[in-house]
Amino acid sequence: MQHLFSRHLICPICKKGEVLADGKAKVTISVMCPKCKSFFLADLDTMQTEKTTAQKRLGRMK
Numbered sequence: 001m002q003h004l005f006s007r008h009l010i011c012p013i014c015k016k017g018e019v020l021a022d023g024k025a026k027v028t029i030s031v032m033c034p035k036c037k038s039f040f041l042a043d044l045d046t047m048q049t050e051k052t053t054a055q056k057r058l059g060r061m062k
């Protein structure tokens with residue numbers, strides 16, 4: 001019985017990099033493309049990928 005939730009996400013920026021995402025939660029994750037080192041968002045529920053323009057830096061308060 002295989003209940004693997006590994007999904008292949010293709011980088012929306014270079015369309016060459018592939019990221020393997022584990023998880024079955026309906027969440028959006030931020031991953032880095034191994035090819036072009038760009039960050040993009042991946043919705044594990046809909047399997048849609050989205051470019052991110054800027055990285056959100058949490059923990060920096062001004």
Ligand SMILES: [Zn+2]
Nearest residue numbers: 011014033036
């Ligand atoms: Zn890429």
